Amino acid sequence: MPSITRASLPDAAPKQARVSVPPTSTIRGWGRIGMRGREVRSDDLERATVGATLSRGLGRSYGDSSLPASPDGTVVNTTLADRLLSFDEETNVLRAEAGCSLLALNRVFLPRNVFVPVTPGTQFVTLGGMVASDVHGKDHHAHGTIGQHVRRLRMRVADGRIVTCSREEHADLFAATVGGMGLTGHILDVELSMRRIPSPWIQQTSRRVGDIDEFLDALEDGAHRWPYTVGWIDCLTRGAHMGRGILMAGDWAPASEAPTRFPKPHPRIAMPFDLPSFVLGRATVAAFNEAFYWKHLPREMSGIVHWETFFYPLDAIGEWNRMYGKRGFTQYQCVLPTSAGRDAARRVLDILTRRGGASFLCVIKDCGPEGEGLLSFPMKGISIALDIPVRDDTQALVDALNEQVIREGGRIYLTKDQFTRREHFHAMEPRLPRFQEIRRHWDPEGRIRSAQSVRLFDERR
Amino acid sequence: MKRPLHAVILGGTSGMGRAVARALAQRGDRIFLLGIDEPELDKSAADLSVRAKSPVGWALCDLLRPETFAPALDAAHAALGGFDTVIVTAALFATQDDLERDRKLAERLLTADFTNTVLFCEEAKERLLTRGGGTLCVFSSVAGERGRKPIGLYGAAKAGLTRYLEALDHRHHGAGLRVVTVKPGFVKTAMTAHLPPPPFAGEADDVATLVVGAIDLGLPVVYAPLAWGPIMTVIRNLPRFVMRRVGF
Numbered sequence: 001m002p003s004i005t006r007a008s009l010p011d012a013a014p015k016q017a018r019v020s021v022p023p024t025s026t027i028r029g030w031g032r033i034g035m036r037g038r039e040v041r042s043d044d045l046e047r048a049t050v051g052a053t054l055s056r057g058l059g060r061s062y063g064d065s066s067l068p069a070s071p072d073g074t075v076v077n078t079t080l081a082d083r084l085l086s087f088d089e090e091t092n093v094l095r096a097e098a099g100c101s102l103l104a105l106n107r108v109f110l111p112r113n114v115f116v117p118v119t120p121g122t123q124f125v126t127l128g129g130m131v132a133s134d135v136h137g138k139d140h141h142a143h144g145t146i147g148q149h150v151r152r153l154r155m156r157v158a159d160g161r162i163v164t165c166s167r168e169e170h171a172d173l174f175a176a177t178v179g180g181m182g183l184t185g186h187i188l189d190v191e192l193s194m195r196r197i198p199s200p201w202i203q204q205t206s207r208r209v210g211d212i213d214e215f216l217d218a219l220e221d222g223a224h225r226w227p228y229t230v231g232w233i234d235c236l237t238r239g240a241h242m243g244r245g246i247l248m249a250g251d252w253a254p255a256s257e258a259p260t261r262f263p264k265p266h267p268r269i270a271m272p273f274d275l276p277s278f279v280l281g282r283a284t285v286a287a288f289n290e291a292f293y294w295k296h297l298p299r300e301m302s303g304i305v306h307w308e309t310f311f312y313p314l315d316a317i318g319e320w321n322r323m324y325g326k327r328g329f330t331q332y333q334c335v336l337p338t339s340a341g342r343d344a345a346r347r348v349l350d351i352l353t354r355r356g357g358a359s360f361l362c363v364i365k366d367c368g369p370e371g372e373g374l375l376s377f378p379m380k381g382i383s384i385a386l387d388i389p390v391r392d393d394t395q396a397l398v399d400a401l402n403e404q405v406i407r408e409g410g411r412i413y414l415t416k417d418q419f420t421r422r423e424h425f426h427a428m429e430p431r432l433p434r435f436q437e438i439r440r441h442w443d444p445e446g447r448i449r450s451a452q453s454v455r456l457f458d459e460r461r
Numbered sequence: 462m463k464r465p466l467h468a469v470i471l472g473g474t475s476g477m478g479r480a481v482a483r484a485l486a487q488r489g490d491r492i493f494l495l496g497i498d499e500p501e502l503d504k505s506a507a508d509l510s511v512r513a514k515s516p517v518g519w520a521l522c523d524l525l526r527p528e529t530f531a532p533a534l535d536a537a538h539a540a541l542g543g544f545d546t547v548i549v550t551a552a553l554f555a556t557q558d559d560l561e562r563d564r565k566l567a568e569r570l571l572t573a574d575f576t577n578t579v580l581f582c583e584e585a586k587e588r589l590l591t592r593g594g595g596t597l598c599v600f601s602s603v604a605g606e607r608g609r610k611p612i613g614l615y616g617a618a619k620a621g622l623t624r625y626l627e628a629l630d631h632r633h634h635g636a637g638l639r640v641v642t643v644k645p646g647f648v649k650t651a652m653t654a655h656l657p658p659p660p661f662a663g664e665a666d667d668v669a670t671l672v673v674g675a676i677d678l679g680l681p682v683v684y685a686p687l688a689w690g691p692i693m694t695v696i697r698n699l700p701r702f703v704m705r706r707v708g709f
Contacts, residue, residue: 022655041654043475044501080475080651083508097504108487108512 024071030062030321031418032328033390035451037068043080045098049156049186052076054450056182057099057126061133062331063418064451065181069458073449076186078128084108085189092194093151098128098187110200110307111262115252117149117195123312128187133415134179134376138228138250138311138365145371145378147178150192157185158443167372176438179373181414183453184439199258202228202310204250205302208293212243212346216382219366222249228310234289235362235386236282238353243346245364246296250310263306270318274326285359324389332401333385333413335367335378340408345382347408351400352386355393359386374435377413385416395419402428414452425456432457466490466596466676467544469537471522471581472551474498474505476650477600480669481548486513488673493537493544495522496551522581524551524573530584538588545595546676547585549578552600554652560614567614574618579625586629586638594637598676599626603646603684606693610708630681639679643672646689661688 022041026034039056042048049055053073056066068075078099085095092114096105103123105116120135134147143149152166153174163185165174177184205226209215215231222229226249233245314320321329336344345364352359363385367378388394398419405412411428412420426432436457440446449458468485472478473494486492486509494509494517496502502519509517518540522533537544553570560567582597589595604612605619623642630640647653648663663686675683684690696709 023657025657041651043479043651080654083479083504084511085504085507087511 021074027056027067027075028059029064029066029418030060031330031390032321032324032326033064033330033418035064035067036071038072038074039077040074041077041080043082045076045078045081045186045188046156046162048076049188050160052186053448054182055098055128055186057129058101058124060122060125060129061415062329063414063416064455065133065415065417066129067451069449069451069454078126081188082126087194092196093191094194095189095191096127097189098126098131100127101125102127102130106307107265109194113197113200114194115197116146117193118143118146119311121312121314123308123315127190127192128182131178131187131190132180132182134371134373135415136367136378138230138248140378140383141223141229141366141368142227144368145179145373145376146192147371147373147376150178150190152191153177153187154189155185155187158445158447162188172438173442175372176374176435176442179371179376180435180439181375181450181452183448183450184442185448197252199253199255200263200307201253201258202250202305202307203253203257203302204248204305204310205300206246206248206296207300208244208296209247210244211241212349213342215243215245215247215364216342216345216366218247219364219382222247223366225249227251229365231364232292233349233362233364233384234293235349235352235359236286236289242353243349243364244293245362246293248310250305253304258304263308266306266308266316268316268318271320271322274322276325279323279325324387327390329387329389330394330398330418331361331385331387331416332398333377333383333416334401334405334410335381335383335413336405336408336410337379337381340381340410344408344410345384348384348401348404351404352397355397355400359388362386374431374438375414375429377411377415379411381410383413385413399424414456417452417456420456422456464490466546467493467541468546468548469493469495469534469541469544469585470548470550471495471524471533472549472600473509474501476550476652477645477648477665477668477672478548478550479505479508480665481550481672482509483512484666484669484673486517489513491515491541492517493540494519495533495537497521497523524553524577524581525569527577527580530581534584534588543592545589545592547589547595547597548672548676549581549585549597549599552578554615556656557611557613557615570615571618574615575621578622582625582629586633589638590633590636594639596639596641596676596679597626597629598641598643598672600643600645601626603644603689603693606644607696607699607704609696609704627681639681641672641675641680642682643668643675643685644682644689644693645685646692648685661686661692 022038027037027039028034040048055076055078057078081097081099083097087094102125119137130146134145136145154164157163209218229249231245231247237244365383367383370379402424406427470482473482474496506517506519520533520536522529553573601623602619604616605623626640626642647659650665668685671685
């Protein structure tokens with residue numbers, strides 16, 4: 001938007017240097033596992049990204065995706081670069097700086113009945129992070145990943161140039177950047193199409209589901225009727241009721257059925273300290289799961305709910321990752337292709353329940369077709385996500401799950417990953433060579449790296 | 462205070478100024494930005510325009526060049542059709558070590574944060590009094606409350622500024638001028654991004670909420686975050702032999 005007045009002055013004073021080199025510190029992902037490195041916070045991304053090895057946003061990727069590859073690496077924290085640059089009321093196209101948080105977008109746009117085209121399960125993510133992870137949500141079967149709604153990206157690439165990419169311009173860079181985990185360059189601005197909604201309230205329905213087969217049917221059936229569906233699974237129950245849980249489905253409520261007032265943001269309480277790790281043992285998780293399942297006493301319930309309740313239930317507790325104690329936790333998320341058959345989900349859950357991986361959060365969701373992003377996670381099939389507190393046997397559990405996922409022809413979500421082995425990732429990702437080729441083209445010296453890229457696929461040096 | 466406000470913000474492109482400008486824009490107040498960097502002003506004006514759903518203008522104004530003050534305020538007056546609120550969040554910041562090493566930098570900082578900020582306030586005050594009063598909200602700092610080892614020079618400029626604002630309030634309150642002195646503690650912004658945050662470090666958005674409330678109520682002094690009020694009461698009362706020993 002043009003400014004309406006400018007008082008012109010001769011030779012404006014030079015800009016103050018605002019980017020100084022910070023000391024080395026431990027930078028952590030959401031799973032709380034950290035790496036040493038330098039983190040620069042600046043509201044001037046163009047300046048801060050010069051020579052930096054990686055960008056990160058709110059640090060909500062669970063593993064090492066947003067952590068530096070080496071302690072001398074500089075990581076740019078984008079969260080201060082959070083300005084909206086333009087919004088077109090006619091086309092709903094938004095352009096904003098990469099550090100803009102989803103929380104801020106929701107606060108500004110939901111009162112106008114405008115919503116992001118795709119939302120992940122937390123508001124504490126940045127636009128740049130959403131693109132780098134090519135996030136998906138409860139509506140993947142209907143709306144795909146966020147990448148499908150991104151029109152253009154402005155980036156600082158490794159050689160120092162600022163480049164604009166889209167489906168027409170530098171299409172290779174665009175395809176590699178959507179879901180590219182920030183490894184193709186630093187995203188500066190994002191242009192995407194927002195969505196008009198009838199009201200800022202959600203019409204929700206939920207029902208108890210008896211076992212995994214019923215779940216797969218319920219998800220498939222729900223997908224025809226609802227744009228948002230997701231399932232919570234009690235993954236401690238074995239035998240006939242394995243995979244029992246609760247299916248939640250929803251849509252934006254029509255204006256005629258929604259309350260006329262705007263839903264107030266929920267208050268947040270923060271986890272004030274780390275819980276000792278024994279608290280989240282098998283017994284407590286079993287008790288929680290039992291309670292959560294039977295709280296849903298009627299088989300089916302429905303009503304109008306707050307959008308935060310529906311999309312971001314865990315955001316209500318600040319720093320909930322502290323629940324898992326000092327050793328932290330990881331999330332394992334995989335997708336199993338339709339071609340693997342109906343029993344694939346059962347086989348993966350079986351490995352988990354057999355090994356007694358106690359998990360509060362086990363989420364199941366059907367995915368639509370694969371997106372354009374070269375490393376984008378979802379594919380047509382079933383996605384399963386579970387929180388796993390870090391214990392001595394976590395590596396063995398992740399290995400066993402990965403071996404099964406490879407047999408099924410599935411893959412894992414890099415944004416959640418911390419424990420996958422190099423050879424396993426190569427086995428599940430036939431698209432990797434093409435991605436690496438584009439990366440090499442834009443960054444021949446391999447300057448832009450993360451702890452994760454070094455662990456999984458960069459040349460060792 | 463009558464709504465909507467017509468507010469001029471010097472330093473509204475980043476940090477706490479950005480947060481205050483947004484808080485005002487989002488509730489429908491009219492805004493005009495003053496600052497030193499054209500691309501930054503352009504982007505911030507765009508951000509506020511999207512939030513306010515109406516265009517926001519800007520003009521160049523540099524705390525190191527007092528000759529820019531009057532034309533900048535004239536431009537704001539023309540664009541807003543008169544203003545009733547002037548907010549100053551701009552200031553230079555540097556660490557005590559850097560200021561002791563670099564005498565030129567110290568001179569620039571002391572000039573910008575005390576002398577020229579006062580001169581800007583004089584210019585703004587005159588215009589507000591001419592229209593029968595209004596609000597002058599200026600960001601000083603808790604650093605000016607006591608002579609403190611790690612922040613002595615910057616703190617001295619802010620101490621002077623705080624006293625000036627206090628006198629301004631005493632002198633013109635009867636004529637309808639409301640002076641709001643904001644004393645932020647450590648707030649996590651670009652200015653402090655290279656420093657490790659101490660306990661009670663605040664977020665810019667929370668500071669903005671407090672500041673907007675103080676502007677509406679015409680409160681003379683506001684500590685932000687609020688916890689710094691009682692903390693500074695303690696610090697102000699610490700005996701000299703303690704201040705000599707502690708690193709605070």
